[in-house]
Amino acid sequence: MAAKSKHVVDFEQIKSTMSEPYKKPVQVIDETGKIVNKELFDRFSDDELVTLMEKMVWERALHEQTMNFSRQGRLGFYAPTYGEEASEMGIAHAMKKQDYLFPAYRDLPQLIQHGATVKEGYLWSKGHYQAYDYVRRGVRAWIPQIIIGAQYVQAAGAALGIKKNDEKDTVAYTFTGDGGTSQGDFYEGINFASSFQAPAVFFVQNNGWAISVPRKTQTAAETLAQKGVASGVPGVQVDGMDILATYLVAKEAREFAAAGNGPALVETLTYRFGAHSSAGDDPSRYRTKEEEKPWFDRDPLIRLRKVLTEKKLWDQDKEDKLVAQYKDEFKEAMKDAEAAPKQKVSDFLTHTFEVPTPDVADEIKKFQAKESK
Amino acid sequence: MAKMTYIKAITDGLDQVLQDDPKTLIFGEDVGKNGGVFRTTQGLQDKYGEDRVFDTPLAESGILGMSIGLALTGWRPIPEIQFMGFTMEAVDSIGGQMSRNRFRMSGDVSMPITIRTPFGGGTHTAELHGDSLENLFVGIPGLRVVTPANPVDAKGMVISAVENNDPVLFMENLKLYRSMKDDVPDGHYTVPLDKANVVHEGSDITVVAYSAEVNEALKVADKLEKENISVEVIDLRSLSPIDNETIFKSIDKTHKVVIAQEAQKMAGVGAQVASAIAENDIMSLDAPIGRVAAPDSIFPFAMAENDWLPNADDIEEKVREILNY
Numbered sequence: 001m002a003a004k005s006k007h008v009v010d011f012e013q014i015k016s017t018m019s020e021p022y023k024k025p026v027q028v029i030d031e032t033g034k035i036v037n038k039e040l041f042d043r044f045s046d047d048e049l050v051t052l053m054e055k056m057v058w059e060r061a062l063h064e065q066t067m068n069f070s071r072q073g074r075l076g077f078y079a080p081t082y083g084e085e086a087s088e089m090g091i092a093h094a095m096k097k098q099d100y101l102f103p104a105y106r107d108l109p110q111l112i113q114h115g116a117t118v119k120e121g122y123l124w125s126k127g128h129y130q131a132y133d134y135v136r137r138g139v140r141a142w143i144p145q146i147i148i149g150a151q152y153v154q155a156a157g158a159a160l161g162i163k164k165n166d167e168k169d170t171v172a173y174t175f176t177g178d179g180g181t182s183q184g185d186f187y188e189g190i191n192f193a194s195s196f197q198a199p200a201v202f203f204v205q206n207n208g209w210a211i212s213v214p215r216k217t218q219t220a221a222e223t224l225a226q227k228g229v230a231s232g233v234p235g236v237q238v239d240g241m242d243i244l245a246t247y248l249v250a251k252e253a254r255e256f257a258a259a260g261n262g263p264a265l266v267e268t269l270t271y272r273f274g275a276h277s278s279a280g281d282d283p284s285r286y287r288t289k290e291e292e293k294p295w296f297d298r299d300p301l302i303r304l305r306k307v308l309t310e311k312k313l314w315d316q317d318k319e320d321k322l323v324a325q326y327k328d329e330f331k332e333a334m335k336d337a338e339a340a341p342k343q344k345v346s347d348f349l350t351h352t353f354e355v356p357t358p359d360v361a362d363e364i365k366k367f368q369a370k371e372s373k
Numbered sequence: 374m375a376k377m378t379y380i381k382a383i384t385d386g387l388d389q390v391l392q393d394d395p396k397t398l399i400f401g402e403d404v405g406k407n408g409g410v411f412r413t414t415q416g417l418q419d420k421y422g423e424d425r426v427f428d429t430p431l432a433e434s435g436i437l438g439m440s441i442g443l444a445l446t447g448w449r450p451i452p453e454i455q456f457m458g459f460t461m462e463a464v465d466s467i468g469g470q471m472s473r474n475r476f477r478m479s480g481d482v483s484m485p486i487t488i489r490t491p492f493g494g495g496t497h498t499a500e501l502h503g504d505s506l507e508n509l510f511v512g513i514p515g516l517r518v519v520t521p522a523n524p525v526d527a528k529g530m531v532i533s534a535v536e537n538n539d540p541v542l543f544m545e546n547l548k549l550y551r552s553m554k555d556d557v558p559d560g561h562y563t564v565p566l567d568k569a570n571v572v573h574e575g576s577d578i579t580v581v582a583y584s585a586e587v588n589e590a591l592k593v594a595d596k597l598e599k600e601n602i603s604v605e606v607i608d609l610r611s612l613s614p615i616d617n618e619t620i621f622k623s624i625d626k627t628h629k630v631v632i633a634q635e636a637q638k639m640a641g642v643g644a645q646v647a648s649a650i651a652e653n654d655i656m657s658l659d660a661p662i663g664r665v666a667a668p669d670s671i672f673p674f675a676m677a678e679n680d681w682l683p684n685a686d687d688i689e690e691k692v693r694e695i696l697n698y
Contacts, residue, residue: 100446129479132479136479147469150438153439158442158443161448184432188438352475352515353517
């Protein structure tokens with residue numbers, strides 16, 4: 001019997017279909033402002049729609065004012081959030097006060113929504129130790145993480161702590177970008193949370209770029225949402241320029257994790273409209289206007305503004321007034337930040353150990369003497 | 374009081390802290406049912422349950438990153454890194470994260486994490502199992518690095534480390550695990566984390582050592598005693614911070630010093646001790662500072678270990694050289 005030579009397994013078929021279940025980004029309103037899923041749209045009250053719009057307007061105003069401060073040389077490191085308002089505010093809107101937030105450096109808006117102040121955000125940028133007063137106030141949020149991936153393993157630990165503390169309706173929330181999914185800690189974080197079936201919700205804000213390295217260089221996987229499957233974590237994609245879709249998915253991911261089902265992973269498809277950071281990054285070095293154009297058309301504010309205007313819930317005058325009011329608040333916050341006391345080296349030393357070691361104690365004395373002169 | 378090996382004394386200390394504080398958690402690779410690959414956590418899961426003593430996925434950065442999240446939610450983690458070479462996978466969690474958190478929070482957030490990890494040559498383990506990597510860690514502000522050299526200190530220091538509210542890297546010497554026994558007190562007691570210990574009094578020369586090299590130094594002290602040479606041996610116990618006062622007090626008396634370590638010579642602990650002496654107490658010496666350390670090559674695991682590791686003969690030779698200066 002001359003059988004046709006057959007492969008034992010069909011790797012080609014597996015490869016060409018493996019991403020399919022993840023390539024269905026949830027969407028409620030499209031970029032033209034058309035409601036594409038009426039059943040989901042009708043879940044929002046008018047008030048809630050306005051609140052979500054206000055949050056995006058707030059985040060954009062925060063970005064614009066912060067960039068101004070940055071250009072004036074009044075800030076340290078700042079990672080622009082321009083373009084990611086729907087992703088960040090949609091997710092933040094789904095968080096509850098009791099949740100533990102593990103942000104990264106581009107997540108200051110969510111951190112502020114969770115209870116930090118704008119002043120503290122500015123102090124963080126400036127490297128002042130009063131930035132973390134929110135932790136002392138009992139806000140359940142940790143530092144904006146700089147070492148990408150570290151927030152994922154720490155969130156997994158907090159989620160296990162929540163589970164061991166038997167805290168109900170509480171999750172650990174964390175964020176990274178498309179580049180962050182390449183880190184070993186990304187996988188270790190989702191895998192640990194999954195192994196312990198701990199209540200963590202992992203967000204990947206896929207904004208297309210890790211500084212100058214495009215999303216496609218990070219991985220040959222067609223989606224980042226599918227990165228959950230290897231650790232038993234369900235992953236989904238959502239249109240991250242659609243705040244309604246992002247909010248609904250984030251809320252359900254949260255409910256899933258809080259109910260004791262283990263972690264969930266959400267990839268929001270968004271775009272970094274501006275530079276990676278305020279420190280001299282120039283996107284024209286690595287991407288074209290042709291690439292940027294369709295993303296600017298997908299601006300999350302445009303589509304919701306259109307829907308709300310049609311419903312007579314919004315107008316330009318209202319938005320202008322809000323922006324002016326927000327920017328005044330940010331200017332006040334900057335004044336407060338600039339009035340923060342000068343930091344002392346003796347305090348840095350004092351805060352190195354709970355009980356200073358002998359060498360550190362000597363240095364404290366030395367600096368205190370210097371500072372009292 | 375019971376006769377105990379070094380490893381049993383650590384188990385006894387861990388048993389004590391699990392009993393004393395319901396927030397303590399022991400976790401890592403193979404620490405649960407298997408009781409650790411060396412049996413350091415033997416019996417603890419049976420006694421305290423899988424919620425308190427448990428295995429993790431095999432990923433060191435995950436283990437130590439998770440420790441930070443657990444500490445933030447009110448727990449007192451005691452993670453084990455199976456061999457010190459594996460800490461290389463988790464350097465960010467140690468140096469970039471847990472050690473900085475008190476500083477970040479102006480003193481208001483504690484990271485009461487004790488990382489236990491075995492190290493040290495002479496037991497013919499695989500590559501990156503026996504390396505002495507303390508030199509990599511002693512320069513991290515906010516991190517304590519300690520290593521006991523005998524069973525009594527092992528138990529008392531592991532209890533102190535766990536009770537301390539700052540991160541502690543607790544290094545356990547593989548060769549000492551089962552090679553020495555001592556009368557170890559029952560129940561709870563502590564040994565300070567930043568005090569060196571004069572383990573053999575002498576008046577002619579001081580040998581500053583830690584971990585397995587303490588025993589090597591003691592052999593030299595015993596041997597030279599027969600020649601009426603009186604060697605004082607100091608066990609550092611804490612590598613960061615270093616208890617300079619005990620060292621200065623000793624060399625003010627002996628005027629001669631040899632510093633012995635199993636790690637390579639470049640930078641690190643012995644260099645720090647020499648520098649502290651040079652900076653603060655050089656005038657009490659009447660001979661150069663002697664150093665005994667491993668060669669500055671990669672640790673040759675298994676076959677050639679004993680050709681490479683500094684031992685009592687090396688210390689004796691250096692002591693004689695400094696005495697005859």
